Amino acid sequence: MREKFTDINRLVIKVGTRVLTHETGKLNLHRIESLVREVADLTNSGREVILVSSGAVGAGMGKLGLNEKPKTIPEKQAAAAVGQGLMMHIYEKLFAEYGLVVAQVLLTREDVADRRRYLNARNALFRLLQFGVVPIVNENDTIAIEEIRLGDNDTLSAMVAGLADAGLLIILSDIEGLYTSNPRENSAAQLISEVEEITPEIEILAGGAGTKMGTGGMVTKIQAARIAASFGIPMVITHGKKTGALRRVVAGDPCGTLFLPGEHKPAAKKRWIAFGSNIKGSITVDQGAYEAVIKHGRSLLPIGVVDAQGEFHTGNVISILSPQGDEFARGITNYHLEELIKIKGKNSSDIENILGYKDFDEVIHRDNLAVRV
Numbered sequence: 001m002r003e004k005f006t007d008i009n010r011l012v013i014k015v016g017t018r019v020l021t022h023e024t025g026k027l028n029l030h031r032i033e034s035l036v037r038e039v040a041d042l043t044n045s046g047r048e049v050i051l052v053s054s055g056a057v058g059a060g061m062g063k064l065g066l067n068e069k070p071k072t073i074p075e076k077q078a079a080a081a082v083g084q085g086l087m088m089h090i091y092e093k094l095f096a097e098y099g100l101v102v103a104q105v106l107l108t109r110e111d112v113a114d115r116r117r118y119l120n121a122r123n124a125l126f127r128l129l130q131f132g133v134v135p136i137v138n139e140n141d142t143i144a145i146e147e148i149r150l151g152d153n154d155t156l157s158a159m160v161a162g163l164a165d166a167g168l169l170i171i172l173s174d175i176e177g178l179y180t181s182n183p184r185e186n187s188a189a190q191l192i193s194e195v196e197e198i199t200p201e202i203e204i205l206a207g208g209a210g211t212k213m214g215t216g217g218m219v220t221k222i223q224a225a226r227i228a229a230s231f232g233i234p235m236v237i238t239h240g241k242k243t244g245a246l247r248r249v250v251a252g253d254p255c256g257t258l259f260l261p262g263e264h265k266p267a268a269k270k271r272w273i274a275f276g277s278n279i280k281g282s283i284t285v286d287q288g289a290y291e292a293v294i295k296h297g298r299s300l301l302p303i304g305v306v307d308a309q310g311e312f313h314t315g316n317v318i319s320i321l322s323p324q325g326d327e328f329a330r331g332i333t334n335y336h337l338e339e340l341i342k343i344k345g346k347n348s349s350d351i352e353n354i355l356g357y358k359d360f361d362e363v364i365h366r367d368n369l370a371v372r373v
């Protein structure tokens, strides 16, 4: 897999707060400078790079003289509002030295959950890349209250990789990669160089953030790897404090931890259904429908639906639950809740008799249905 990295044209690179700041909380200008130089080099070699940069809250803390990570939302928002401007100022200045233009792209969960806004963000990113600009993405922490937050930039970077059809996601952290346990707590921990599949055994290895500055630690990085894998995108975690780390990953050198992608790269719309969208309700299906969807990639017909819950309308994304109640897929429904209650368990040929009209034979068409891994 790694030898193919030299041919990848579009990359998403995520850089964590710990890489961008000193222990004092002030920006590590030397480190940011070398990151910018490496990104500039990648763009000079003809690649398109989207940088997902943390650091707004950390930089704001440094500027406002806060020693502790803000705990209340307004305080976090204030720190991010101060810090984000500072981050962009530095990036703009340093990238300009290499003749590159940057653009600030701030997203919240809602921008990926709403299909129209998702497509808008996607179009804007593509246009920026066509202009040769380096988009610098962060969560819009200043306006993002809890309900609309993604909460961590590891997840955000995986979403952005899917949104932008990237070929590779690189996460630069303050550690070489995923270890057999948290090396801060266990000096005998060993680096895992490749993860083929994210099994429960792999999930157990991950601990939380190592310091007061980081968010999420390995837990959110493994979540990001899961999203990237289901999008068919490989992900590498590597040490962002080591000069040349990006160059080594892109050259295919063995470094950090590589998370292998899933076998299939689903279409962009299915990627959004699986991970981006807001879920408005769920339906439970019988064993036959479960197998038809999972094994044969079929559409979901009303005859296989045994129950429907939640408040959803035509066009909403809903969860599809197995007979055991586990979510195994998501899809855009053609019928709203009340209609589904009436037509569940019935043949598609009966829909018109029951409802007085029939717009679709399927409850969810297979083009609008994404099986979750």
Ligand SMILES: Nc1ncnc2c1ncn2[C@@H]1O[C@H](COP(=O)(O)OP(=O)(O)O)[C@@H](O)[C@H]1O
Pocket (backbone or CB within 6 Å): 015, 016, 017, 018, 019, 172, 173, 174, 175, 177, 178, 179, 180, 181, 182, 183, 184, 205, 206, 207, 208, 209, 210, 211, 213, 214, 215, 216, 217, 218
């Ligand atoms: N199994 C593990 N392998 C490596 N690091 C781990 C593990 N479990 C927990 N960690 C912690 O995760 C930290 C990296 O995440 P985080 O602090 O959120 O930084 P970032 O700013 O790069 O997102 C490491 O410094 C380490 O302390």
Ligand SMILES: N[C@@H](CCC(=O)OP(=O)(O)O)C(=O)O
Pocket (backbone or CB within 6 Å): 015, 016, 017, 018, 053, 054, 055, 056, 057, 058, 080, 138, 139, 141, 151, 152, 153, 154, 213, 214, 215, 216, 217
């Ligand atoms: N959006 C926040 C960063 C959130 C986050 O995930 O931080 P980190 O674990 O340092 O990548 C900020 O800019 O401060």
